[in-house]
Amino acid sequence: MEIREKLLPPDHEELANIYNNLGNAYKSDCKFDEALRLYNKAVAIDMKKPIKERDQILHIRHLNIGSAYAQKGDIDQAKRHIEIGRTYAVKHFGDGTHYEAM
Numbered sequence: 001m002e003i004r005e006k007l008l009p010p011d012h013e014e015l016a017n018i019y020n021n022l023g024n025a026y027k028s029d030c031k032f033d034e035a036l037r038l039y040n041k042a043v044a045i046d047m048k049k050p051i052k053e054r055d056q057i058l059h060i061r062h063l064n065i066g067s068a069y070a071q072k073g074d075i076d077q078a079k080r081h082i083e084i085g086r087t088y089a090v091k092h093f094g095d096g097t098h099y100e101a102m
Contacts, residue, residue: 016042016046019038019039020038023036023042024064032071033072055091058084058088059089063081063082
């Protein structure tokens with residue numbers, strides 16, 4: 001990650017993916033605050049993308065954030081981010097997908 005941060009612009013898509021994947025590793029090791037910090041860095045980068053590209057990836061980021069909050073025990077934040085993720089998924093994949101279910 002540190003090498004890529006030195007080589008790439010701070011809003012590069014590859015950095016967002018690195019932050020997300022490293023966040024998954026921290027989450028699996030029960031280091032939820034560090035995972036959330038990295039997921040949020042990924043979201044900040046993704047929010048700078050054109051709307052179509054942004055909507056395509058943000059559902060994954062928010063579902064990861066929601067999962068980390070759920071495992072941390074913060075159910076209100078988990079629900080909030082899962083709903084944000086669901087909204088992005090329905091927007092991207094359309095009505096009638098499994099993402100419409102609550």
